[in-house]
Amino acid sequence: MRPLRGTVATSLALVGFALAIIVAAPAGPADVASEMEPRPLPRTAPDPGENPATPDKVALGRLLFFDPVLSSSRDVSCATCHDPRHGWADSRSTPIGVGGSGAGPGRVFTGADPGPLLPRNTPTLLDVGFNGLVSGAGPDPSKAPMFWDSRVAGLERQVPVPLRTPGEMCAGPCDGDDAMDGAVRRVRAIPGYREKFRAAFGGSDAEAVDATRLTRAIAAFERSLVAPPTPVDRFLAGDTAALDAAQRQGLRAFRDAGCIHCHGGPMFSDFKPHAVDVNGASGSRSGPRAFRTPSLRNLRHTAPYMHDGRLRTLRDVLVFYDDLAEAVSETSDGGVAAGHVPLDPLLARLRLSPDDFPVLEAFLDSLSTDAFDRTIPASVPSGLPVLGAR
Ligand code: HEC
Ligand code: HEC
Numbered sequence: 001m002r003p004l005r006g007t008v009a010t011s012l013a014l015v016g017f018a019l020a021i022i023v024a025a026p027a028g029p030a031d032v033a034s035e036m037e038p039r040p041l042p043r044t045a046p047d048p049g050e051n052p053a054t055p056d057k058v059a060l061g062r063l064l065f066f067d068p069v070l071s072s073s074r075d076v077s078c079a080t081c082h083d084p085r086h087g088w089a090d091s092r093s094t095p096i097g098v099g100g101s102g103a104g105p106g107r108v109f110t111g112a113d114p115g116p117l118l119p120r121n122t123p124t125l126l127d128v129g130f131n132g133l134v135s136g137a138g139p140d141p142s143k144a145p146m147f148w149d150s151r152v153a154g155l156e157r158q159v160p161v162p163l164r165t166p167g168e169m170c171a172g173p174c175d176g177d178d179a180m181d182g183a184v185r186r187v188r189a190i191p192g193y194r195e196k197f198r199a200a201f202g203g204s205d206a207e208a209v210d211a212t213r214l215t216r217a218i219a220a221f222e223r224s225l226v227a228p229p230t231p232v233d234r235f236l237a238g239d240t241a242a243l244d245a246a247q248r249q250g251l252r253a254f255r256d257a258g259c260i261h262c263h264g265g266p267m268f269s270d271f272k273p274h275a276v277d278v279n280g281a282s283g284s285r286s287g288p289r290a291f292r293t294p295s296l297r298n299l300r301h302t303a304p305y306m307h308d309g310r311l312r313t314l315r316d317v318l319v320f321y322d323d324l325a326e327a328v329s330e331t332s333d334g335g336v337a338a339g340h341v342p343l344d345p346l347l348a349r350l351r352l353s354p355d356d357f358p359v360l361e362a363f364l365d366s367l368s369t370d371a372f373d374r375t376i377p378a379s380v381p382s383g384l385p386v387l388g389a390r
Contacts, residue, residue: 032261035134037265040229045223046138060217060221061221061222065077065082066078068080072098074186074384080107091303094118094308099111120147121305126298129223131146149289190382193208200213232367249359253356261346268367269296276347300368321350336348
């Protein structure tokens, strides 16, 4: 869909040049694994072979994504939580699904029973098609890690989860297959959808809508949510003027501080689980839980931060790491701990100075752009309010 092959070739050719600049920058950790070097993001997310993107499929996926008909209560869409006006997330610590009304931070419970709480922060879907991409080729898209704990593989397999999760898009008893069957039945009853499914996938009117096609259309749409190149992408592609002095200094500080051991590569994530959470709600007697390193792209639009959304600003995050660096000590058995809490050994390499906070913030901000796709359809085929907002 995007005729940008030339750009990819050019940026690949220039990566070596940009890497030379970074490597030549004074004093970074000498032992950064080469796949953790920062890289510009490719311009298109790879499709799994069985689900190539087509314009009709992506357009259908967008309508489904914004249509509350997918929820059993018909008032929550995927976009209730993944809202383009909030960076394809919701600007909340943790979301409110069924039983709520309003959008973003203003959303409140209005139902009789607040229902089960959803414990995790909503991740953005911008650039989600690159989940798992650390170096070069990247993973088979059908195996891309999804969720804070990477418990689901691939966008197609992720789609049914919110439909059957109590409190998310399912009110009442939420049996997995029933939730998807119910959504398919509601969509199939709408002539406008049958027509669009036939245009995207072919087949007769009777068999136009099924669960596989519904998940494929939504996943293809999600892969289209690629943020345009950020200043860091342009810098890494050879445009040395794309970052100002503070941002370049911030990039050096980011390497020197050791952030890059986990937040490297094109997505600024190794997509591996790490326990960095000392005080978090997830702490248990066996120690903190490990969560997947989140990407550092698009942070300007996705506050609050961390798996439970408890840190409000990037400054709060930097203070968190600074405290952590101070608290971390090597234990006699070769582990790393803060107090009695076992932590990821890579945290022993953190070297952070509060003097660097302003330039680190400047650098992190240059991994975002405001020019991303924020298109909200004017209407959806169910005729329900778009997004489910009331
Ligand atoms: C009630 C809010 C809510 C709704 C509605 C919702 N999501 Fe999410 N979404 C979340 C939260 C919270 C997470 C993280 C959950 C976790 O990690 O356990 C998430 C995670 C995801 C992820 C994984 C992203 C990543 O980088 O790991 C994808 C993809 C996604 N949602 C797509 C969808 C789609 C498609 C729909 C509609 C079918 C949808 N979501 C509906 C809140 C919501
Ligand atoms: C040992 C690996 C590791 C290192 C080193 C590390 N991080 Fe993280 N980072 C993580 C993980 C894992 C999370 C998610 C933790 C959680 O929510 O419990 C995270 C979360 C974040 C977030 C929140 C992102 C979001 O979307 O919520 C930011 C910002 C961040 N880190 C920046 C940094 C900076 C800056 C440094 C260097 C000072 C750094 N990290 C060092 C692994 C690491």
